[in-house]
Amino acid sequence: MFIISDYTFRNLKMHLKKHNFKESVSIMLYIFIEENDFFNKLIYDEVIFDPLDFRTKEDDMEFIFKVVNAGSIILEKQIDEGLIDKDIHNRFMFEAQNFVVKIKTLYESIKENQNLLSDNDFVNFPFKKQIQMWCNFIESQSIYSDREVENKIKDSGYFTGMETQTVEDDNHNSLKDNLEALLEIFDTLLNFLHFTSHKKIEGYGNVDFKNISPFYIPSIEQISHLTNHKILLENVWDKIKFRKWDYKIYRENDHSTTPVYYYSPPNLRNLKLERAGIIRKSYHEHQSALKPVSFSRMRTLRQELDSHSESVLNDLFSLKTNVFEIGVEIIEPKIQFSMQSTYSKIGDSFYQKNIDEDGDVSLEDIYFGFSYLLSLGYLYSHFSHEIFDESNFKMLCPVVSITRIAADFSSKFSMNKRTAKKIIEYFVLFPSTPNRQKDVFSKPLVYVGNDNIVFTPYIVGQMNLDRITERILSDSEIDESIKGVNLEKELITALSSSAHLKVNNSKVRFNAFDGKEVEYDLIAVFDGKIILIEIKCLNTPYSDYEQKTREEEILKGVAQVNRREEILIKEPEEIIDRINIELPKENPLKEDIVKIVCTDVFHYTGRIEDDVYIIDSSALSKFFLNPKIEVTEMKDTPIIVDKSYIWENNPDISTFKRYLRMPTAVERILLNLEERTRPVMLLSDDSPRLAFADYILKKNPYDRSEAKKTTIKVGRNEKCFCGSGVKYKKCCGR
Template identity: 25%
Template sequence: MKMENVEKFNEAYINDDLKKCEFELFFLMLMYNTDIRDGKEYDHDLKHILFKTNCIRNPIGMKYTDRDYEKTKQILGDVLNIANAINDAKVDTRDIIQEGITIDKRIIKDVLDMAAYTECFYKMNSVNSARMDECDAGKIPFIEQLISLVVFNQDQTRLVKENYMDFINQDYQTGMELSIANRPVEHYENLEVSVSDNFESILESMNEIIHYLYYRFGENLKVQIVNTDIQLKRVHPYENADFEKYLYIASQRFLICRIEEGIRYGYYELGYVDKSQEGIREYAFSLENDEKYKARRMGVLRREYQVRNHTLLDYRNQEDIPIIYEKLSILSDELIGIQTKEYALFEFSKFHPDKALFQEVEKVAEIKERIVESLTKDYYLDCNVKGICIRDLLITYKYLDTLSEVLYFASLKCIDNKKQDTYFKEISLVDISYLSEELSRMHDFELEYAEKLIDRFIFHEKKNRDDDIFSQPLLTISKSQVILSQALLDQVNLDRFIERQFIRYKKNVAEVGHIFERKFIEKLKRGYSKGIIDFKYKEIPNFHVNTNKVKYEAFDGKEIEYDVITVLGDYLILTELKAVMTSYDLNELEKRKENVKEAIEQLNRRKKSVSYDWNIFKKLVSIDLPDEPYDENHIILIACTDTYDYTPLKKDDVFITDDSSYLKYFTNPYLDVVTAYPESASIRNVKSIWRNGYPEAKEFMEYLMNPVTIFPFANTIKKIYIPVPVMDEKDCAIFCEEYILPEDPIVTSMSEIEKKQKKTVINHFKKIYPNDLCPCGSGKKFKKCHRGKGIYD
C-alpha cells in the first residue's frame, strides 16, 4: 500500500503536480502514524522509504536543478506546516483529520531532517561547484589537469615510502601503524588523522576531480594520441597555491558526498542546526544507529588488519625479495636504455623485456595476489563474469602492477628533488594496445581476451558512472592511451575490485551459498586446533554437528530446509548462512542487508517448526536429541554471513555475525597476535576463549556480542565529530560523527591481556578422576567420554 503512494508521489513530481505530492506524502505520514499507534516499531521508516525510492532527490547529483530544490522545499515545507497545525491544540484541523489524532514527533522529525538535508546540500553543492569552475587550476587543459593530479599523488606516495620508518615502531610491527589517527589536520585544530586516511582523502579528492573532468571533457575527448614530449610547463603541483586550492575544494566535495550518502542510506540523522558566531549555518549529523555503524566501521578495520596480518605472515618469498629487486633494477635500467629522446615522460613502446625475467620480477606483486586468494572464497575466484575469469584478472593485475614498479624504479634513478619538472618521470602515457599485446605475450592469453582483461582496469572517458580510480587505475588520456602510475596500481583493493565485477555485470552469486554451507559444516566437523599454525585437530567437546540434510513440509504447509543444526550442551543452535560478499559501497551494503532480514525471518519460522514439527525434525537429524522439543529459551538463532559488516548485531532475538567470528569460537579458541620484528615475524597465543576448557552455550552467546575478532578494535575506536572544511562565509559548517583509531589496537589489546594474566592465575584443568562427570558437559562419566583423548588429560 505504501509503495502505491510512493509511485503516485514520483509521478506527480515529474508532472509538477506539487499539491498531489503533498497529499501523497501526508497520506504516507498518516499510515506510519497508524502503525505506531498499533504498536509497530518505527525506525525512521518514512525517511528511509523516501530516500530509497528517490522521492527526495540527491542535491549533489549531476542532474539536480534549481527547480528540483524549489519543488522539494515547497512540498516538505507545506507538509510540515500541516503536521504542526494538527499537533497544535489551538488550531482547528477537523476538516483535515479526525479530532484527537496527532502526528508522532518522530515522523515530523524525519520530514524536518529531509528539509534540512535538502537545504544544506543544495547550498553546499552550488558553492562547491562554482569554486571548481572558477579555480584557475581547473581552467588549464584537461590533459595537464589530469597529469598534475597523478604526478602529485605519485610523488606523495614516493615521499611516504622514503620516510616509512618514521611512521612505524622500530622494534616491531603489527600492521596497523598507518591506520592510527596521530597526525594533525591543517584546517582544524585538535583534529588528527592517520596516514591511511590522509592518502584516502587525496585519492577520494582525485576521484571527485577525475569524474568532474570526464563529465566535462569525456564526450569530446577526440585526441588520438598525446606525445610523451608534450609541454608540461603548466603542470606544477608543488608550490602552486591554485592547485592546492583545487585539491582543497575537491576534498570538501568528497566529504560532502560521503555524508550525503550516509544520510541517504540510513547511517546519519540530523543532530542539530545552529548558527556560528560568524553567522555561518551549522549542521551536525549524528549516527542514526550507533551499533549498525560501529559494526560497519570495525568490519573495515578488521579487513585492513587481516590483509596486513597475512602480509606479515607471508614467508614464502621473503628470501627471494633481494633477488627480485635486483632483477627489477635490471628491468628499470632496460627501460631507461630504450629512451631515444630526452622526453619528460618515459616511453614504453619499445620496452619488450625477456619473458622469463619479467615473470620472475612479477613475484614482487604476488604477495597481494596470494592474500586476496587466501581471503576470497574459491567460488568467486573461479567465477566467469561476462566472459572474464576472475583469476585471470588477478594475473592481469600482477602484470600491470609489476610494469608500474619497473617505471617507479626507473624514475627513482632519474628524478631530482630540486627540479620539479623531473617528477613527471614518475608516470607514463602508455598505449592500450601495448599493454594488451605484452600481457598476451607474457601470459599466453589470446590477444582479444587480453584486450578485455586490460579494459576492466581502465577508467573510461565516457559512460563511466560506475568507474572509480580504486578499481580502474588506468586513466584514459586519449582515444588510445592511459596513464600508468605505480601509486594508482598499488592502492587497488583487489577484494573490492572483485566485488565490482559482480555488481557491474549483475552476476548472480546464489550458487555460492551451497558451497559456503558445505565448507562451514566441514570446518565444524573437523574439530578445533590451538592456533593458526597448529594443524592437529581435536574433537570439539560438549558440541555436536548435524550432517544430514533436513528438509520437510512444515506446520504451515510450506517446505522448510535447515542450513546448520548443532547442539551445544543442552541448547539447540539453528544457523542460517548467507553469502553476501564484502560491501565497499553503502548502497550495496543496504541492498545486501535484505539477505540478513530474510535470514532473520527464516530462523524465526524454523524456531516455530522445531516446536510444532519436533518428531519429524528429530528423526531427520544425525545427532541424538531429547524426546521433548527444546523450549524457546534453549534455542539459539544465528544469521551468519561471509562478510564482517554486521558483526556484532542482534535483531528479534537473532544474533548476526560472520563465519570467521563464529568458527573462531569452536575451531580455534585462541587469540593469535602476529607482530613483525626487523628480522622475523612472531605469533603468540595470548588468550583462550573457553573459560572452562570447553565451549558453553551462555558463554557462546556472550561471545557473539563481543567476539575476540573485534575486541581489539571495539576497545580502542573512539567516536568524534569530523568537520567539512569551511572556506568562507558562503559555506555551511557541516559536522558528522565518525569512529577513529587513536591508538594501535593490537598493542593495546596485548598489554591489557598481559596485565590480566599477571594478576590472575586461572587453573582451567583441575585433577579429574575417572568416575567424575566429564567437563565437556555431556553428562557422562569422564572414563566413558573424553578420557585418553588428550583434551583434559
C-alpha cells in the same frame, strides 16, 4: 479529480517535477496520513529533487518547500474543522522541518561549491594534463606515506601491518585514510572532468606536456578542496538516504548562534562494529598475505632487482622475462592471497566461464591481467620512488599506449594479442565507461586519448580483486548462488572437525506448520544447547547503498533463523527425523537454542538483532578450531609478543555467548577506537555547519605496548566500550 490509485509516490514525483502545486500537496498529505516514515521514503525513493545534483535548480527546491508549507497550513485548518487529530499535524510539522533542514543545508552547500568550481582555472587545462597532474600528486603522496611508515618501523624495530591505520596527535585521518580520500577525490573528479572535457580528450593524447607538477598551482589545491567538500556532502546525503542518519543541533560555543548539524546513525554501536570490521579485514588480508613470505628471500630478490633499474624505468612494458619474474615473485604473496580469497568464494565452476560476448575472455584471464599489472606496478614504483624529487615528475606515472601494454601482456602470458587487449581494456577507465563501473579500484588505468593511458603504480597497487570479480559477475549474468553453497559447505566441513561440536550433515527441508517450506542451513549441538545457524554469503559493501542492501540481507537471515527456532519448538519431530545427530531435548524451548547468522564479511560481527548473534565465518571457526590468540611482530623470524586463549581445556556455552557478543579480534580493535567528529569543510563564513560521526583508530592494537591488553577493564556501571551508550553490565558485560 483524483481516485485512490492516483495517490502514489510515483505520481507525487511526476507532479513535483512538473511543479503542479495542488496535485503535489493533495497527494503528499494523503500518503503522509496513510504511510509511516513518509519523508524518509521521499528521500530514499528519489521522489524529490536530489539536492546535490547539479541539474537541480533553486526554483525546484523552493517549490518543494512551498508544497510542504502548504501541507502544514491545510492540516492546521483540518484540526480546526475537527477532521484530523492534532497529533497528525504535530507529527507532520516535526518530520517536515527535519526534512527541510536536511535538503536545504545540503543544497546551499553544493551551490556554493559549484559557484567556486565554475571559476577554477584547472578545469580549462587539457584533460591529459589534468590526469597526469592528479596521478602524480597521488603517487607522490604515497611516497611520503611510505617514508613515514619506514621511519615508524625503524623507530620501533618491527612492524605489525597497522602502521598506516592509526591516527596520531590531533589529526582526523590516518595515513591510509588520507590516501583513500585522495583516491575518492580522484574518482569523483574524473566524472566531473569527463563531463567538462566532452569530446576534447582525443586531441591531446599524444601531446607531451612539460610541466606536470601538481604543486604550487592554487587552482589544483582549490579543486582538491572543492572535490573533497562534495564527497563529504555526498557522504552525509548517502547516510541520510540509505541508512537513516539524523541530526542533532549543537552550537560551536556558548556565545554562538550558528547551528551545527551533527549527523549520527540510529545505533552508534553498530557503526563502531562496522569500523572495527573494516580495520580487521585490512589487517587480516595483510597478515594472510605475509604468512608465506620469507623476508631473507625478499631481500635477495630486491638486491637482484637493483641491477635492472635502467631497464625498468625506460622499458617497463618490454622487460626481459627474468626481470619481470623477479617482480612477480616479490608480489606473489599478495596476488596469491587475493586469488585464493576470491577462489574460495566462487569455486572451480567460475574460473573458465566466458565473461564477454565473443567468448574470448574468462575470469581466469582477468586474474592473469591483475597479476601482470600488479607486478609491473611494484617494479616501477620500486625504482621511481627512489629517484623521485619534486623538481621532476616525468618519471612517476608514465603514459603508455594500450596496444603496447597488450602486446607485452600477450608475450609474457602466451596469448593472442586480440584477447590480451580485451583483458587489458577491462582495467581501463574510459570516458564511455558506465558510471556504475567508473571505479579506480577496479579500473586503475585512466584513458587520456589516442590509445594512451596513465600508469599510476600506487593506484594499480590498490586494485581489489574481490571488487573486480563482483562487478564482472554482476554485469555478466552469471548465477552467483554457487558462492553461498560453497560457503555453507566450507563452514559445515570446518565445524564438523571440532571435537566440541556435533554438526548435522543431513539435508533438513519440509513444509512447516505455517504452510511454507523451511530449510535449515546448519544445526549443531554444543554443551547441551542447540545451535541454529543461517549462512549468508555477501559481497563486501563499499558504499552506504551497499551497506544498506547487505544489512537487509542480514536482517532477512535474522527473520529466517527466528522462524526456524519457532518451527523447531512447535514441530521438533520433523527435525529429529531428518538429522543425523541427537538433540539434547526432544521438546526444546527458547532457552535451549542459540541463534546465529553467519556471513563471510566482517562488518556486522558482534551485532545482536532480535536475539540473534551476527558473526563472520572466520571468527566462528576460530572459537571451535583454534582458540589460541597470537600477536606477531613481522621480522626475518616472526616473534610472538603475546599469546592468550579464548578458552582453555574445554569451551562452554557461556564463554561461547560472550564470544559471540564480542569476539576477541573485534574486542582488541574496539578498545583502541575513538569517536571523532568529521566536519564538512566551510567554504565561507556563511556555509552551513555540517558534521558527522566516525571512529578513528587512536592506537595500534597490535603494537607491542598494546598487545597484552587483550581484555578490556571497565567498571560494571560505566558506559560499555562497544559504543552502545548503555552500562557495561547491561551490554557486553552480561
